[in-house]
Amino acid sequence: MILAKLALGTATTLVFATVYTFREGTIRVDVDEHHDGGAHVHVWAPAAVAPMVLRFVPDDKLREATDHAHEYAPLVKVLAKELRRYPNTTFVEVQDSEEHVRIRTVGRKLQVDVQGADAEVHVAVPLSTINDLVEQIAERTPAS
C-alpha cells in the first residue's frame, strides 16, 4: 500500500510538472547542413522554459539584442494573437531552383522551414511563447 501511495504521489507530481512544462507546447529547432562535417542541431525544448531563460539574460545584453523592441512589440503581439485564428496555413512561400522557404502556422505554432541545397532549417515556436517573450522584452527594455 505504501508503494502504491508513493507511486501515486510521484505520478501526480510528474503530471503537474509535465502539464506545467508542456502546456505551451515545445520549441523545436532542426538544422542539418548537407556537407562533410556539416552541423546537425536538433533542439526540442518546452516552450515554457523560454520566458524563464530570458529572465536570466542581463538587461544590457537584452537591450543590445532587442534595440527596437518597443517599436515592434505591438505589431508582433497582434500578429501572434491573430495567427492563432489561422492554424495550418501557409502565409508566405518562396521557391526557386535552390531554395524553398515557407512561413506557416502548424496548429498553434509558427513554423519557418528553409530547405536548401546546402542546408535545411526548421524552426517551430508556439505563438503563445512569442507573445510572452515580446511582452517580457518590451517590459525590460526602456522606450527610446
Place this chain on the structure above:
Amino acid sequence: MNPAFPRPARTLMVLAGALLLVPVSLLSQTTSSSSSSTSERWLHVRVVNTDNHGETVRVNVPLEMAEKVLPAIDKDRLHKGKVRIEQKEIEGVDLKALLDAVRSSKDGEYVTVQGSDNDVRVAKQNGFMLVHVTEKHTPTKNGKPVEKSRVEVKVPMKVVDALFSAGKDELDLVAALHALSANGDTELVSVKSEDSTVHVWLDSKNVSD
C-alpha cells in the same frame, strides 16, 4: 495469479497511469485544429520570375487579419492603418476632388494615352476603376513596337472611396481592406513582363493555386 500490489493499490496505480496520459492528450489537442472559415476573404499575391532561378513567391493573407495588424504598425508614413501623402508628391492635385468627379461620372474611359513608349488607359466600368498600362519597346526594324510589360489594375470604386475617406493627405488602408472584404472573387492586379508575372487577387480560399 499473485499480484504484487493489493487491489486498491492497483486502482491507484491505474489512476496514476491515466493521469500521466493527460498531458499527452492535451498536447495532441493543441496540434489538431480546425481550418479557417469559408466566408473569410483572403488576399493573395503570386510573383513568378522566369529568369534562371525561376523564383516563385506566394503570399496569402486573410483580410480580417490584415485589418487588425495594420493599425499596429507605426513606421515612417504608416500610422494607425493610414498612410500620409506628402503634398509635393501629388503636386497640387486635389485627389479628393478628382475622385468625386470620377465617382459622379458615368461609366466610361477617362484617360487614354497612346505613346511610343507607353499606352495608358484609365476607365470606370461596372463599379470598378480600371487602370491599364502597357509599356512598349522602342520600335523594331519593321517599325512595330513590341510589348514590354502590361499592368492591369481593377479596383472596386467602394475600395477607392474607402481609401480616400480619411482626409485630404491620408490614405486609409484599413478602411480600404474592409471595403475590399465585401467583394466577391476579384483579380485586382495583374502584371506581365518579359521576365516576371505578378498577380494580386481576392477569394475565399486560404491557399493560392
